[in-house]
Amino acid sequence: MKNRFTWDFLMTRYPAFFPLILLAISIIVNWILQPNMFDRETLNSNMRVFLPLVLVAVGQAVVLIGGGIDISVGGIVSIVNTILATRVGLDGSTELMWRYVLVSILVGLLAGAINGFFIAHLRLQPIITTYATSFLYGGLALFILPNPGGGIPASIAEIYRTTTPLKLPLSFFIIAIILLVWKYISSTRYGKYLFAVGGKADAAYETAVPVTSVQFSIYVISGLMAALAGIAITMLSGSGNAEIGSAITLNSITAVIIGGNSFSGGIGGVTGPVMGAITLSIIQNIISFAHINTWWETLVKATIIVIALAAPGIINLLRRSGP
Amino acid sequence: MSKKTQKVLLWIFSVLIITSMLAACGGTPTQAPATEAPVATEAPVETEAPVATEAPVQTEESTSKEPFTIGISNPFISSEYRTQMIAELIEVNKEYMDKGLTTELIIESADTDVAGQIQQLQNLMAKNVDAILVNPGDVQGLNATLQEAVAKGIIVISVDQELNVPGVYNVGIDQKAWAMESAKWLAEKLGGKGNIVQIEGFPGHPANVARMEGVAEVFAQYPDIKVLATDTGKWDEATGQQVMSNFLAAYPNLDGYWTQDGMAIGALQAVMAANPAKWPQGVGEGRCQFLKLWQEALTMNPDFDSIAVANHPGVSPTGLRIAVNMLMGKQVDKSKLGGVNGLSFVIPLAAVITSKNLDEGLAMCEGKPDAYLLDDIMTDEEVQQYFK
CATH class of the missing domain: 3.40.50.2300 (Response regulator)
Structure with missing residues (x-):
């Protein structure tokens, strides 16, 4: 009991502990620079932009825990965006929208299943496979919608943009649901398998863990989350653009790593990456409100991200070399 | 690090986290008149008071609140065009700053996607700018956000590329x-x-x-x-x-x-x-x-x-001049505007160089870096042709 609150204990027992500190620091800095940050309107407008990245990061986090990586998420986001923008259209009906939301989710699951099949069943390298399928999906999106345009009805986009149940941003509720679902999943047998496969697939296999199925499933989950992100980003922008997902892939991986998960798999969670994604987005706001010289912006942002990524390592190094 | 300092650190973090959470909750009760006076303490631009946030079109008359703050949103930085554009905007704005008409520009410029540019625009709104010059990275993806800005009474001008959004002006070449x-x-x-x-x-x-x-x-x-x-x-x-x-x-x-x-x-x-x-x-x-x-x-x-x-970056600083004149309350002569929704200032081409006048073109490059784009920025007097 004595060691309950030591740094090492917290860091190993609660993977979300360090991301929480980073998130708290970034919120406070942002708040100091932008006093109206917590106005309902400002909070909502921030969160609606952050949510797509949060969703993709959740999927990416599951993949990383399971010992893989998914570079095709941006492509899936783009496909979903172009499907909604071309099939629903600017003056489509609400019913049509929900029908294609369903189609989008199925497309996401299918795209994830293709990744999963290649990686789990054909035993291909995750990084190469999803790199290749990212072009497949991105190319398909460009085929569906060569030039930006189309869109969804403004009235439906407004649902996403301005709904604030209980005076809180819609995103808060979505994130809460995801965290609850994750809490449940991680307590099930599947959750244990997931960590086992990510940690040491061979050992898991020998103890009768269905390694192939678990590996397959993580990409399906990632595909699903990318589809949800695609729906969210379409409702945010109200329009279609085949390039819309291209920036999100690398950001999602960064968010997951800031969130305390590791490329080596088997550790971490989803809560940390959610906070990592929000932190990453807030960093951009901080840069914006700190009145940094335009020509320095990119450099400063990159520096902050590198520090955030390296911080746990640096702290451990200092502690080890200390007395 | 001793156990004690660790505990102290932990407490500090907990307190920080709790305060920020409290602040999050505390923020909500003030929703009704949002964005108005209460939070203006820190910002040196105490512009809020006269503008009643709700009414969309009423800025025309009540605009004698210099200096104006103008925000720039640019989602793509890796080109000489954008570099020249930003540098010229800063330069032209200086002219107005010296006259006390504007403050330092608020520039949101970084390589980003549609969501990122929406965030740029939202940040500009949160900073209470009076006008926004946006070089849009997407034909339609920004529409809803730009309309929010227009509804707040902000003058929105899309430079370089034409958008079809009610209330948003365009300044650029055809x-x-x-x-x-x-x-x-x-x-x-x-x-x-x-x-x-x-x-x-x-x-x-x-x-x-x-x-x-x-x-x-x-x-x-x-x-x-x-x-x-x-x-x-x-x-x-x-x-x-x-x-x-x-x-x-x-x-x-x-x-x-x-x-x-x-x-x-x-x-x-x-x-x-x-x-x-x-x-x-x-x-x-x-x-x-x-x-x-x-x-x-x-x-x-x-x-x-x-x-x-020449596709000249000078259209953006020309757009800045138009924005300043509009903020000063001058009425736009709508008969001079074109475009799909009649809100486009169509700026003439700066230069057409063929083999006949190649020497002239080379003369324009005298003393300029290789990356320089043949350019022309309208003067404040020239811009007056668009106003009544």
């Missing part, structure tokens, strides 16, 4: 006419007959879409002009060079090529490097480096001809 000018030249140069290739910018980018439409329209009038292939050079010199090299290898008998901004230098370099038996005639760009390269190409092959139509 991209379609700009592209048609050089396409027409190429068609005439080839006597209305020949095999050509096209190298375009980002597919789907609003300016590129408008330009390619114009080009297609021109070539449609010349049935003997055959477009063999089109590829994207991503508005990048190196990519343009690579694409052109591929084309030269694939079609050794090429009569001409149409390209645009940023890629024309690469394309001409590819032609010069390949030095084919028959040189294709090609479209250039209004950049000093191109004019110099053109001159060099003539020493290799005196039959080579080109045209450089």
Whole structure:
């Protein structure tokens, strides 16, 4: 009991502990620079932009825990965006929208299943496979919608943009649901398998863990989350653009790593990456409100991200070399 | 680190986290009159008071609240065009700052996607700017956000690229006419007959879409002009060079090529490097480096001809002048505006360089860096033509 609150204990027992500190620091800095940050309107407008990245990061986090990586998420986001923008259209009906939301989710699951099949069943390298399928999906999106345009009805986009149940941003509720679902999943047998496969697939296999199925499933989950992100980003922008997902892939991986998960798999969670994604987005706001010289912006942002990524390592190094 | 300090640290963090959470909750009760006075303590621009946030169109009269704050949103930084644009905006704004009309520009400029640019715009709104100049990275993705800004009484001007959003003004050249000018030249140069290739910018980018439409329209009038292939050079010199090299290898008998901004230098370099038996005639760009390269190409092959139509970044600082005049309460003369929804200030082209006036073009480049784009910024007096 004595060691309950030591740094090492917290860091190993609660993977979300360090991301929480980073998130708290970034919120406070942002708040100091932008006093109206917590106005309902400002909070909502921030969160609606952050949510797509949060969703993709959740999927990416599951993949990383399971010992893989998914570079095709941006492509899936783009496909979903172009499907909604071309099939629903600017003056489509609400019913049509929900029908294609369903189609989008199925497309996401299918795209994830293709990744999963290649990686789990054909035993291909995750990084190469999803790199290749990212072009497949991105190319398909460009085929569906060569030039930006189309869109969804403004009235439906407004649902996403301005709904604030209980005076809180819609995103808060979505994130809460995801965290609850994750809490449940991680307590099930599947959750244990997931960590086992990510940690040491061979050992898991020998103890009768269905390694192939678990590996397959993580990409399906990632595909699903990318589809949800695609729906969210379409409702945010109200329009279609085949390039819309291209920036999100690398950001999602960064968010997951800031969130305390590791490329080596088997550790971490989803809560940390959610906070990592929000932190990453807030960093951009901080840069914006700190009145940094335009020509320095990119450099400063990159520096902050590198520090955030390296911080746990640096702290451990200092502690080890200390007395 | 001793146990004690660790505990202290932990407490500090917990307190910080709890305070920020409390602050989050505390923020909500003030929703009704939101954004108004209470939070204005820290900002030096105490502009809020007179503007009742709700009413959308009432700024016209109550705008005697200088200095004005103008925000810039730019989602793409890796091009000389944007660099020159930002530098000129800062320079022109200085002029107004000295007169006490504006404050320092608030510039949101970074490589980003649609969601990122929406965030840029939201941040500008949160900073209570009076006007926003936006160079849009997407034809429609920003619409809802821009309308929110218009509803707040912010003057929104899309520079460089035309948007079709009610209440949003556009300032720029006519991209379609700009592209048609050089396409027409190429068609005439080839006597209305020949095999050509096209190298375009980002597919789907609003300016590129408008330009390619114009080009297609021109070539449609010349049935003997055959477009063999089109590829994207991503508005990048190196990519343009690579694409052109591929084309030269694939079609050794090429009569001409149409390209645009940023890629024309690469394309001409590819032609010069390949030095084919028959040189294709090609479209250039209004950049000093191109004019110099053109001159060099003539020493290799005196039959080579080109045209450089300037797509000048000066439209943005011109847009800034228009914004300032609008903020000062001047009424726009709507009869001078064009575009799809009658809200476009169409700025004339800065320069068209052909072999006849190449020397003049080179003279304009005197003392400028190679990356300089032939340019023209309207003076404050010239801008007055758009006002009553």
